[in-house]
Amino acid sequence: MDQQRKHRILMVSDFFYPNFGGVESHIYYLSQCLLKLGHKVVVMTHAYGNRSGVRYVTNGLKVYYVPWRPFLMQNTLPTFYGTLPITRTILVREKISIVHGHQAFSTLCHEALMHARTMGYKIIFTDHSLYGFADVGSIHMNKVLQFTLADISQAICVSHTSKENTVLRSGITPERVFVIPNAVDTAMFSPAPIRLSCDEIVIIVVSRLVYRKGADLLVEVIPEVCHLFPNVRFVVGGDGPKRVRLEEMREKYSLQDRVEMLGAVPHSQVRSVLISGHIFLNSSLTEAFCIAILEAASCGLLTVSTRVGGVPEVLPDDMIVLAEPDPGDMVHAIGKAIHMLPNINPHVMHSRMKKLYSWHDVAKRTETVYNCALQSTDENLLQRLPRYLKCGTWAGKLFGLVMIVNFLLWRLLELWQPAESIEEVPDLVLFQNEHEEPMQDFVEARD
Amino acid sequence: MSRGLASNSKYSYNHLNGKGASEAIDVHDITVKKSRLRIFLSYFGAAVFLTATFYLVVLKELCISSIWSILVCFSLAKVLHHKPIKKESVVIMPAFGVQLETHYWSGRVTCRFVPISKILKPVLNECVTPVTCHWSLALILRDEDELMLVFQKLQPPVRMLVPVWKALCAASH
Secondary structure, X not given: OOHHHOOEEEEEOOOOOOOOOHHHHHHHHHHHHHHHOOOEEEEEEEOEOOEOEEEEEHHHEEEEEEOOOEEEOOEEOOOOOOOHHHHHHHHHXXXXXXXXXXXXXXXXXXXXXXXXXHOOOEEEEEEOOOOOOOOHHHHHHHHHHHHHHOOOOEEEEOOHHHHHHHHHHHOOOHHHEEEOOOOOOOOOOOOOOOOOOOOOEEEEEEOOOOHHHOHHHHHHHHHHHHHHOOOEEEEEEOOOOOHHHHHHHHHHOOOOOOEEEXXXXXXXXXXXXXXXXXXXXXXXXXXXXXXXHHHHHHOOOEEEEEOOOOHHHHOOHHHEEEEOOOHHHHHHHHHHHHHHHHHOOHHHHHHHHHHHOOHHHHHHHHHHHHHHHHHOOOOOHHHHHHHHHOOOOOHXXXXXXXXXXXXXXXXXXXXXXXXXXXXXXXXXXXXXXXXOOOOHXXXXXXX | OEEEEEEOOOEEEEEEEOOHHHOOOEEEEEEEOOOHHHHHHHHHHHHHHHHHXXXXXXXXXXXXXXXXXXXXXXXXXHHHXXXXXXXXXXXXXXXXXXXXXXXXXXXXXXXXXXXXXXXXEEEEEEEEOOOOEEEEEEEEEOOOOOOEEOOOOOOOOHHHHHHHHHHHHHHHO
């Protein structure tokens, strides 16, 4: 790869390790693969407990845990302009060329993208979720998304359903939206060495026990399946407000010996839970992609899932049984999956997953998006303002005003602390030889 | 022997080497440069503040504008008042210890002494605050949970910190 094609990327989101989830995994694995491709990647997130400041994770991935405390659902308080100084400092000192924001629900992501655009950087946004159009929360989120995507270089969605949803919500032109699915670390999720006996069929459920993940659906499905199939046992991993309902169901139908409740499962233990079963059950009511299905399939489990969002796009038909989010249809799908089990070879399934989903492939495709973004023309504030004004009669004017104020604050910061006075950070070089002086490059760069 | 090694708009760095008996003593100074504009503005703010206060006390006319001007001028004087720190020094005495000194414009000097046996490693660290990032030089101390900042009050640029870090590394090995 020639020198011009090497990008310096800032990944921004409120969601990152030590928190665990789909977005966190996506940012981490994508960053690791981009580093392997020779790009520089820096992550910016908010502080988690006493984890604040600069941390280096695997392969020298640099993470800025900015000491802004989360105030709601791991999100920082929306301040519009509060994050401008720190974002500007990081962008300048790390010599960033592209800013990549993740998740529509992340306040830090929206603010950082706004500041980066004001400063003339190319910005990419990845949407990881599906949202509605009717409730107050969704209407508000869609307006915020419309503001962020009004002046974006490129957008990425994790499924075609997600792309359609994002285009409808934000009004962005579909040509500027790319579809790049998630992937799975197949090395981490490998099947059990010895194939399990089918005398007793174990159905695994690993998810947060909340309404959106279909916990209420499980309450109705589990007793019916246990009644129809005496050789079926359930293992439920995860915690949440709906756990109480599952516990009550277990008591009501006396299924203590057939429904095992594991509680919260650490991410490092998910594989060991998955390989103890034959079928993976996903009952989500809305899902843009669902990485859990990939992890289960990589472990060689046959998946039964609700036909919602981007789920039908995830796996080939012979690896998944889809059902409507209805208890009767779910029970029927589980019955169908039980009959399919003898034909399932976990190791063959794992090999197929290895070919189908790789983070390296995701990184290569994301790299193409970055190249596209860098080819887009540079525009000044006056050229960009009309895009915000199109966002609505009143909202458009408000968005335009927000951007004008942001621009003025940025110019003020440039006067107060010129970009030249911000010290650029030397790139970290990982040393193989323990006798080498790890600060040598740093010292030479400064002397 | 003294030689000025680096300088920027805020700070200047000096490295002093002793001669003769105290040849081993190594002194690194980071001196704060006085900003004339800043000093002028702080005095101007203080003058306007005193005038407004005098006007209020003598004429005893408590009006909104006079209270407002007092608050604004006090804030201006407070914000722009130049830092009381004149310089911070690192005195390295090999095989003995490191003395960290803070010199104030008033003449007051505060010292902290760290025995060489207590220093595990000097580190160049990136500090992140809610609004900015800067480099700092710190000492990892034996039996201590927290790092000790070498320059507690000042934030000199990294090119001034590197020679101090090198000297501390050489002394602590």
